[in-house]
Amino acid sequence: MMRRLSTVFKNKDKENTKSSPTSAENGATSSNGPARRLTMGVSKKSTSGTASSNPQAFEGPDHSVKRAGIVGTLESLGKVISTANRPLNTETGDGSYDAKQEQLGLLDDLKSLRIKDLETLQLTMKQELGTSKLTDDKAMLMERLIQLVANLPGTSKTRVKLTEVLVDELWGSLEHPPASMLGDKYNYRQADGSYNNIRFPDIGKAGTAYARSVTPKIVQPNPKPDPGLIFDTIMSRDNGGFKPHPNNVSSMLYYIASIIIHDCFRTSHEDFNISMTSSYLDLSPLYGSNQDEQNNMRTLKDGELKPDCFSEKRLLGFPPGVGCILIMFNRFHNYVVKQLATINENGRFTPPKDNLPEDKKQAAWKKYDNDLFQTGRLITCGLYINVILLDYLRTIVGLNRVNSTWTLDPRIEMERNSKPGTVAGVGNQCAAEFNLVYRWHSCISQRDEKWSEDLYMKIFGKSHKEVSMQELLVGLGKLEAMTPDDPLQRDFAGMKRGSDGKLNDDDLVKELTASIEDLAGSSGANNVPAVLRAVEILGMEQARAWKCATLNEFRKHFGLIPHEKFSDINSDPAVYEKLKVLYDDPDLVELYTGLVCEDAKKPMDPGVGIGPTYTISRSILSDAVTLVRGDRFYTTDYHPANLTNWGVTEVDYDLNVNQGCVFYKLFIRAFPNHFSFNSIYAHYPLTIPSENKKIMEKLGRVDDYSWEKPSKIPERKNIVTYDGVKSVLTNGEAFGVDNWRKGLAFLMGKPGANFMLAGDGDFFAERRNQMKECLYQDKWHESVKNYYESIVPKLLKRWSYNIGGTTNQVDVIRDIDNSAHVYFASNIFHLPLKSEENPKGVYTEHELYMVLAVIFIVIFFGDVDPAKTFPLRAAGLPVTQDLGQLVEQNVNFISKTSLVSGIVDTFMEENNALKDYGVHMVRHLLKTGLGVHETVWSQILPTAGAMVANQAQVFGQVLDYYLGDGKEHLSEINRLAKLNTAEADDILLHYLLEGIRMYGTFGAYRTCHQNITINDGSRKVECKPGDSVFTSFVCVPFPIPTQHNFLTNSRSP
Incomplete structure (x- = not known):
């Protein structure tokens, strides 16, 4: 507002340089008329009532009020005379005169300004030129501006302009309509993604149509090139073999990409124009895309999910590493809801009382479960989006290879009105074109290519080369129909579940480790595995059904120059010559063909991390910003009131730790007994470890991490009895303080x-x-x-x-x-x-x-x-x-x-x-x-x-x-403290020791150095070298824990 106010007085008013109009048509009085002379006749008096040309030496009666009245009377008389001199009006039906008043210009306004108004303008300029976006309201600047405006004449143009600016600023301080509302319906994500935009609840909702980002204006020929021929000539890996990723990116990055695309796209089998999942990064592959799917994932008790499973059936047809990531998010969710219930911040998750009527008790428990679940989902999604922005996106643009804390975070709070249109939390509708942008099949590794070929053999009993398109569609339909709706009943990579429904940690970690070490493929032409031939043909046919714009139209939409020659699309003659035969003109190259077959960008640190093809490189950044900034739950409603103080902190990032990367939180929470706190596998899983070592050596951080493969860390042995604790702490040979020494050496x-x-x-x-x-x-x-x-x-x-x-x-x-x-x-x-x-x-x-x-x-x-x-x-x-x-x-x-x-x-x-x-x-x-x-x-x-x-x-x-359970002793403690005697001090010491015994939470860690058996009460605890042992003092009470012994070896004074 201050900037706009300060510019109002800079506008030139050309009318100030002209004399007043004298035409009889507007009824204006001549500047030489009687009214003008009468007004000028009294203007020499100052506002104090003293003649400006002849100041008096004594103080007489104050006639200023009377004088002001005289001036007003004379001005009114002048107006009467002016009105009387007007000719009859014949321009209106009833003979009435135009009541419009002449507006005063800037020079007249300046005459009305006082010294303090000029000071106000000076403060306004100072505020605008300053670096702070905030106003010091104790300076009363707004009130002084109101005084300034109020002092301007009623016919002032500037007064009108300043009023408009003031109203505009006050209006702009609040959202219209509001983007956020109260209540569970708005505070929690809906299962189908609706109500992300409160005013337009169906934007981005599952079951709605894809959007179109680019208008297809070019007349495209029919028939188009055969999709099978396109694949065989310029897409297939058979045309030159596997090309490894130039930056040694891990398959894990593309597993995250697979989750993202299945989070935002699920094309209906009945209608290709409809997406059956929401248009938001709401982790629907884990939670489900509608209420029925979500209910199938929930235990409906204590806010928990069914263990070690996920909702999205389609991802069972992907390499197991994709599912392992979702299982980690599943475990993180269940960890979160347990913590929420334990902390019970401000009584927000208090279990219902037992004395409620049965119907109210059931309703209360249902709400308790839902509050925990929904809040847990918001927090888990908070970690998910931080993984995407701080790990995945940073790797895409190569920021993981430099010591920089900058990242492209769309959630940044921008100065209001700094860029019209860059709003937040307004919703999103995924476009069909981006369904094509995210099909990064060229980057599939050799390991995953082999896995896909084996899957064909398992489903169809023969090689993928022998499976027709019809057989593929029928087989996949049957497979989906045979997959249980209950995620807990589905097979996952042949892994066995325990009695608690959980999968074996060793199996999951083994799969994750292999995935992290797996080198992905390179983007670009002729690197898509042949096993995906049918999938790519279906993708091309789907794109044609959507009538997508061409590659060049798509490029121009994002401000990129169109390809003028086929060699601009791909510089390899083996590719561009075939493109020329297939399409005749670069303007006719279809979007999907072009996205796959363009040249890939060369690595650049930072700037280009995964080397995508040129058009994809630009468009995915726009999509990432849109997906995140448009989501109300990641912007306007992402705050402690919704996620709790603990929840926001738990998933937040710290730029002083890994430049903000947070993936390690997910790994270590899911597998605390396998990934060490500094495992490079957990901290940077999107690049293969051997490349990470080169990066960290260059950055001088190689010693910050452990480079060992994840392996089972023995679970901590807890010793809780007096005899057991004593046997550990008095045996220095068998039990050492290795962990203390490590911490000391580190600091x-x-x-x-x-x-x-x-x-x-x-x-x-x-x-x-x-x-x-x-x-x-x-x-x-x-x-x-x-x-x-x-x-x-x-x-x-x-x-x-x-x-x-x-x-x-x-x-x-x-x-x-x-x-x-x-x-x-x-x-x-x-x-x-x-x-x-x-x-x-x-x-x-x-x-x-x-x-x-x-x-x-x-x-x-x-x-x-x-x-x-x-x-x-x-x-x-x-x-x-x-x-x-x-x-x-x-x-x-x-x-x-x-x-x-x-x-x-x-x-x-x-x-x-x-x-x-x-x-x-x-x-x-x-x-x-x-x-x-x-x-x-x-x-x-x-x-x-x-x-x-x-x-x-x-x-x-x-x-x-x-101050709590022992408050009955306070009066005696107070009495003893005032005595100031040795005897009283001794008793006070025992009060202190009793308080420690009753409420102290103490213990000591030791590391086992030899094979030994600890007799811990009725238990025999077997320990081997390397085991961590915790001796708890909390569980070593008197024979009668509540019996106090304040007077040991003392008598009351």
Whole structure:
């Protein structure tokens, strides 16, 4: 709006340079008439009522009001005289005069502007020239513009224009009609894709007609070339053999393409003009294209899908790798709905109460199931679209081969009115032409070609060369009719299901691994497997039935120059000479023939990743943008209110992790016991591993990934009894802390692996003794107690606030618990904490806590959730290195001087209970014989990281208990705390230990080093080298878990 307002005053008004018209026809008064003279006679007075030519030295009565009235009277009198001088009007039927007023021009408007109006215009220009799209409403710019407009004369043209602009801007701030509405009907995807566009609910709905993108204007000859002849001469792989993909792309990319095309296209057998699936990327091959198909996929309980299956029957006739991807999405959906139910964000998925009447209870459970299912589908589709945009599309344009975070994301929020027509969430109708664009049969690998030939033998009992077109159609019809409607009852690649309905993970992973390693074919002429001859003939006949535009017409639609010569289509004489014979003129080459037989683009990094033919390369990007940007559920309605906070975060991408690629989330969620957190097979499955290694070596990232083939990772052994836990933790030879050492080495480098908690041998025992001697000095316990008694009241005073009444409030975890431990560690190890005492520090208390918490998680729990391990490490490494370098700089300074560096200026005031630590602690550690680098990375940093988050967690859990189930003890705890005696402190310690026992969630990981049997209560747990063992302290209670023991070895004071 500001831009348009600022230009209004720039318009030239030619009428300002002309005298007023004097024609009697319009009844205007001459500029020399009486009214003009009367008006001018009073215009010398200022608005204050003082004569401008003769200012007075004294203040008299204020006559401005009277004077204004006189002026108004004289102006009215002038109008009366002017009206009286008008001739009779003979131009209207009733003799009335035209009531139109002459509009004032720009020069007259400028006379009406005040100084503050000019300031308003200046602010408007400043706003428009600024970089922010947002307006600071506290500057009252809109209100000042209203004042400006209101001050213009009633006959001002500018006033009218500015009013129009203001109304237009206010109107444009809201959508008309709204693109989003409330209610389950609109918040959830419909099974058939309807209501994606709320106002036009049938756009993109399954069962509606294909759209036409390009008008076929060229008169095409009849008859056209025989489709079989076209295939045999310029399409068949028999004309030169298999041509491998020039960029070593994996068959997995084309499996994703197969899912996409079956997501958007399912031509009706009864009417080729109708698509029986929706025109949206809504994962209908998994969920189904109508309500009946969707119901067949659902368990109708807890929002889950039937395990390890998918809806689309047609994809059973594709290589198993396609189905394996859908099965991974199936597993991801079921993982999501379980998490949604467990988290139950804001009570959104609360199970119905048992005391409801039976009919209402059934309805409530049905809604509970549907809410979980539909929300789970939105979240799963969110991951699906991110895989398409961040993995699939990036590989198509070669962005996987460079260290760039840019991607073509159609969901980008554009500045309003920046490009008319680039709207979002308005729906989509798939066009018939794109049904042809996505038939990438030239890229089928040799492995999948052999699989297709074997499928022919299985169905027809003879070679594909001996199967007629009629036999093919009849056979495929019978096969579809014989396929059960219940997806769980269908055979999938001969794999066996377990009693729970799931397929064997080993079989699925074996198929996926082979698919990832499978080299795809190259785009272009003469590379379509001969086994697909009948399929290609049907495609050409279908295109002719749709009366599609020609290749050149299609190209011109996308702004591409048409092919003038046959050699422009394909530079190979063996191809273009045959095209010439078949079509006579380049303008007559059919769309599908041209799409298949054009030259393929040469790889370009980035720019061309999969080397498609030229026209396909341009058109698929337009289609990708349209499919995503037109989908309401990926744009206007893609937000936490629909997907939940957890759901949006779970499927979101991070440009700092793989430049945004997210495919690894799907692999590791589906197969956590096969794909390691950094497996190249999971992170970049769309390029064969050998090529990925070359790419990562060039980019300097080869060490970020594991290059081993996926294999079964032994499941974690959980030990839950006291005797079992003790037997593991006291046997250092059989059980090591390998996972801790890996995390330490990753964050801290080689010195990190020497941290005192990284092992159990003599070397690590010596390291623990060194830290113990430095840390536990005389009066250690008293110093710690006194310090916390000092820092906690300071933090309470700083962070408490009163919203009304007499009760203060505070975020006790963030601002007291976490911060107190940060201050403690910073005092002990002299960390660069920014505070009132140390304003030159680098980190605020909350920032430093986050850094130390990440260090703690990466070291001790980094592999608990494999799907989170890689991004957690990616986030943890740079912040750890930044902190470590600052600490190393300070320790190095201390080692050479008696001073400290500016970033860690002393904040050890004289009454600090830990004044003997900090610089002194650093010097004590240096005296042990360790160098500066070793001291920082093997002692200071890992110790600080181990203590802060752990202590904060423990206190938070204790607080949770005593504010909840243990709240009856609060009054006694309060009484004891005020006594300030040794006896009371001892009892308080036992209250603390009880809170830990009741609500603590603790445990320790170990890695088995030898074959051993653990006696875990009544169980015997067999462990072998490499097994991960988790010892849980949660399940090691007193004989009577709810019996408290606050007074052990103490008496109540």
